[in-house]
Amino acid sequence: MGNMTSSENGEYSYEDLGHLMTLMTGDEKHSYSATSTLDVVWTLYDSVLNVDHERPDDPDRDRFLLSKGHGPMAYYAVLAAKKFIPADMLSDWGSYDSPLGYHPDGALIRGVEIGTGSLGHGLPIAVGMTLGLRIKKMRTPGVFCLVGDAELDEGSNHEAIALAGRLGLEQLTVIVIENGSASHGWPGGIASRFEIEGWSSATVNGRDHEDIKSALTQRHPGVPHVVVAQVEKK
Amino acid sequence: MPSTMRDAFIDTIGLMLETDPDAVVVLADIGVSQFKAAGLIERYPDRFINCGIREQLMVGVAAGLAKEGFRPIIHSYTPFLIERPFEQIKIDFAHLGLGGVFVSVGALFDAASSGRTHQAPEDVGLLKLLPEFEMYVPGHPDEASVLLRAAGSSNGRVYVRLTEDSNSLARPIEPGKMxxxxxxxxxxxxxxxxxxxxxxxxxxxxxxxxxxxxxxxxxxxxxxxxxxxxxxxxxxxxxxxxxxxxxxxxxxxxxxxxxxxxxxxxxxxxxxxxxxxxxxxxxxxxxxxxxxxxxxxxxxx
CATH class of the missing domain: 3.40.50.920 (Rossmann fold)
Structure with missing residues (x-):
């Protein structure tokens, strides 16, 4: 792995992510959006999510759904850093026999909950999973769903935002990566779309790990929570 | 004996909710009043999720429930169950490899006076395009009961197509066989x-x-x-x-x-x-x- 140094437990650090990402080549179109999610996905896996690469199907795990399946390089790099997949799996991503495609397929990758790529699917599924946990009276696991600001164009998200708010799905957290991709923008701010449906919200610098972490771990009794993570404009 | 297929559906759901703790009904307003009238929503408030008139969400929510180990029953009028959220059925169920029971009402020309917006003769052809969908088309309320029970106890993706139109007598049918x-x-x-x-x-x-x-x-x-x-x-x-x-x-x-x-x-x-x-x-x-x-x-x- 060249000049990379892994820690004693075999995990790689944030500083290694760049190297891990350079193992993946060939997805020029999506490479920029991949990096827009890097710090959020790293912070989630490093200090927010209760997930364990040795028990990816643990019923008590937090569920993370990358709804924005575009540009999954950062996601794959973090999964490799946290030992869900071997780092040498990254180098031939997108090839016929690789489990790693330009859009992820949950059936092929350990610890990946769903397959995404067509936009606007993750959040409705996340609402269903949260309701499932509620029916099972499992109050501890959280459901985290990452979407893009352009992905919010898809109406299915707004169906989900409304219902999650009305049902007070406290175990649900949505992270919106805001990099100015939405063609027609979101006048009044992205957070306001959620707030009007009763969600709690935080808008943070999507490159600041401490900010991201505190926004994602903030308590929000009785309501779902959205974190708008702002990064450089596309 | 149920007098319509829809009655057979309501009765069978009542049975499923009683015997199968994993059965959950996901709706988009259609059907809510019938389940209410049957007393089922009052009796099993956690096991009915009404999404409002949001069919994409209805299918996505059902898939999320299936991921958490539940057996979702998804129900609406034929066009709103199959055609409007078709990509959700394709991705959230077929591609994610999840199972569920899709039950439509109003097929064939039940909705003749309602016009084309409420008719979906394309439904079976559309679902045929997706892998591993079992499809049941009962011709009598009693057959609907048999097929709905079979659908409920399988783990796969099943479509049950219900009509008001019915043959005069039920046949001794077996799921899977002519x-x-x-x-x-x-x-x-x-x-x-x-x-x-x-x-x-x-x-x-x-x-x-x-x-x-x-x-x-x-x-x-x-x-x-x-x-x-x-x-x-x-x-x-x-x-x-x-x-x-x-x-x-x-x-x-x-x-x-x-x-x-x-x-x-x-x-x-x-x-x-x-x-x-x-x-x-x-x-x-x-x-x-x-x-x-x-x-x-x-x-x-």
Missing amino acids: HVERRGPVGSPVVIAVGPMLDRVLDAVSDLAVTVLYATTVMPFDSWTLRDTMATEIVLVEPYLIGTSSSEISGALHDRPHRLLALGVRNTELRHYGTPEDHIKAHGLDSDGILKSISRFLYPS
């Missing part, structure tokens, strides 16, 4: 009547020396019962888009020369309201229409 309704001489032509088309077919062929097979499971198609008849002339009478199962019949008989006539709902904008029977006639699916088409096919002059 029922031999009438056996003609060996090798005589076979008429396959699907679900609610049976009474009209029987009326049409009463004077013809044909075998009548009755299909209530249309996917996977019961090739063996068809092959056993040794027929080389096949007539398929479907209560949805014409020729929906033609490729299954061609596949079943791929090694035998045969002729096939497909009758069903024509792919056209009729632009008429009226009664279901008006529409049945307009598509040539009343017993006179069926007899004319079969006669031309079997006995060309």
Whole structure:
């Protein structure tokens, strides 16, 4: 792995992510959006999510759904850093026999909950999973769903935002990566779309790990929570 | 005994909720009043999720529940269950490899007076395009009960297509198999009547020396019962888009020369309201229409 140094437990650090990402080549179109999610996905896996690469199907795990399946390089790099997949799996991503495609397929990758790529699917599924946990009276696991600001164009998200708010799905957290991709923008701010449906919200610098972490771990009794993570404009 | 397929559906759900802790009903307003009237929502408040008029969400939520180990029953009018959220069914269920029971009401021409927006004769053909969907088309409320129970106890993706239109008598059907309704001489032509088309077919062929097979499971198609008849002339009478199962019949008989006539709902904008029977006639699916088409096919002059 060249000049990379892994820690004693075999995990790689944030500083290694760049190297891990350079193992993946060939997805020029999506490479920029991949990096827009890097710090959020790293912070989630490093200090927010209760997930364990040795028990990816643990019923008590937090569920993370990358709804924005575009540009999954950062996601794959973090999964490799946290030992869900071997780092040498990254180098031939997108090839016929690789489990790693330009859009992820949950059936092929350990610890990946769903397959995404067509936009606007993750959040409705996340609402269903949260309701499932509620029916099972499992109050501890959280459901985290990452979407893009352009992905919010898809109406299915707004169906989900409304219902999650009305049902007070406290175990649900949505992270919106805001990099100015939405063609027609979101006048009044992205957070306001959620707030009007009763969600709690935080808008943070999507490159600041401490900010991201505190926004994602903030308590929000009785309501779902959205974190708008702002990064450089596309 | 339930008097309509919808009643059979409500009764079966009541049974499922009582016996299967994993059964959860996901709705988009349609059906809520019926389940309320039956007292089920009051009795099992956690097990009904009404999304409001949000069909994409209805299917996505159902998939999320399936991921958490539940057996979702997803229900609406045919076009709003299958066509509007089709990509959700494709990705959230088929691609994610999840199971669920999709139950429609109002199929065939139940919605004749409501117009084209409430009709979806494309439904079975659309779901056929996705991998591993079992499909049931009951022709009587009692058959609906049998097929709904089978759908509830399987783990796969199942579509159950319910109509108000019904045959006068239930047959002793078995999920997955065609029922031999009438056996003609060996090798005589076979008429396959699907679900609610049976009474009209029987009326049409009463004077013809044909075998009548009755299909209530249309996917996977019961090739063996068809092959056993040794027929080389096949007539398929479907209560949805014409020729929906033609490729299954061609596949079943791929090694035998045969002729096939497909009758069903024509792919056209009729632009008429009226009664279901008006529409049945307009598509040539009343017993006179069926007899004319079969006669031309079997006995060309």
